[in-house]
Amino acid sequence: MISEIGHSYTIAVDLGATNVRVALIATSGHIIAKIAEPTLKKGGDGIVVTRQIIRMIRNVRGSHPAKIQGIGIASIGPLDYRRGGPLHSPNAPFAFIPLVSPLQSAFRVPISLLNDCNAAVLAEQRFGAGKGIKNLVYITISTGIGAGVIANGKLLLGKSGNAAEVGHFNIAGEPQGLPCSCGKGTNHWEGYASGENIPRFFRWWLRKQGRKEKRSVPLDGMLRAEDLFCAARAKGDPQAKRFLDALARINAHAISTIIAAYDPELITIGGSVALANKNIILEGIKKYVDKFLEVPIIKITPLGEDITLLGAAAAIDKMR
Ligand SMILES: [Zn+2]
Numbered sequence: 001m002i003s004e005i006g007h008s009y010t011i012a013v014d015l016g017a018t019n020v021r022v023a024l025i026a027t028s029g030h031i032i033a034k035i036a037e038p039t040l041k042k043g044g045d046g047i048v049v050t051r052q053i054i055r056m057i058r059n060v061r062g063s064h065p066a067k068i069q070g071i072g073i074a075s076i077g078p079l080d081y082r083r084g085g086p087l088h089s090p091n092a093p094f095a096f097i098p099l100v101s102p103l104q105s106a107f108r109v110p111i112s113l114l115n116d117c118n119a120a121v122l123a124e125q126r127f128g129a130g131k132g133i134k135n136l137v138y139i140t141i142s143t144g145i146g147a148g149v150i151a152n153g154k155l156l157l158g159k160s161g162n163a164a165e166v167g168h169f170n171i172a173g174e175p176q177g178l179p180c181s182c183g184k185g186t187n188h189w190e191g192y193a194s195g196e197n198i199p200r201f202f203r204w205w206l207r208k209q210g211r212k213e214k215r216s217v218p219l220d221g222m223l224r225a226e227d228l229f230c231a232a233r234a235k236g237d238p239q240a241k242r243f244l245d246a247l248a249r250i251n252a253h254a255i256s257t258i259i260a261a262y263d264p265e266l267i268t269i270g271g272s273v274a275l276a277n278k279n280i281i282l283e284g285i286k287k288y289v290d291k292f293l294e295v296p297i298i299k300i301t302p303l304g305e306d307i308t309l310l311g312a313a314a315a316i317d318k319m320r
Contacts, residue, residue: 119311121148142271248284
């Protein structure tokens with residue numbers, strides 16, 4: 001990329017539960033090189049993931065002549081800012097993954113660490129639908145559910161970088177509601193509406209319907225969230241549609257709470273579940289969202305799956 005020489009670059013790291021992605025990104029947001037690997041799960045200690053990331057950064061830099069301005073990391077949470085990495089993450093088999101100090105020692109450049117949704121909302125404001133907007137929320141509906149919030153032009157971090165853990169908002173108020181994957185409560189949004197939990201919510205919903213519903217969607221152990229969306233979309237299955245209507249009410253309830261909490265001008269939604277089912281997810285939310293406050297613009301992010309990497313890079317640009 002001759003045209004990019006002379007510009008500045010950052011390394012972006014997206015540490016996810018399933019994959020680690022590392023990219024070399026120009027200030028313009030142009031992704032010059034990107035590699036991905038499954039996140040290492042074995043080895044007994046989180047340092048194996050640290051070493052994996054260091055090796056991937058060396059690979060992606062390759063023989064690129066540019067000076068690196070810094071390394072931006074977007075990570076699964078929750079984060080421990082004092083120690084510089086994710087601590088007791090429900091999505092990783094290690095108690096702690098050290099990130100900031102080992103990367104600083106290896107590369108001697110500024111390092112930024114944010115949780116993945118906080119990084120993503122920075123990308124939305126800098127490169128996506130949120131340009132010029134000072135109050136916005138980015139929501140991911142994926143394996144888990146999370147959000148990043150910019151309020152009054154500032155990223156809302158909280159004391160440990162974990163503000164806006166909206167996946168653990170209590171949304172259902174069911175006396176015998178579903179337990180959440182965090183293990184710390186019932187009726188959390190993520191316990192119903194994340195990619196991992198939608199099949200379980202479907203089984204629970206069917207039981208609640210009792211004899212009213214004779215199941216039409218096969219209910220075996222292999223049922224995935226995408227099977228339910230597919231049954232509704234491609235085959236017009238009425239039961240899958242009724243279930244997705246129940247899911248829409250849950251999503252709209254959570255979004256209503258988010259609007260009341262943060263009063264945003266814009267909400268963008270990403271993550272694998274939303275990106276694969278844009279219309280069903282958006283229409284469901286718009287149908288049931290509370291009108292207590294003026295409903296902001298709600299749309300799917302135009303940045304797709306790259307939003308987290310772009311956000312990790314945007315965080316470094318913000319530091320300079
Ligand atoms: Zn939870």
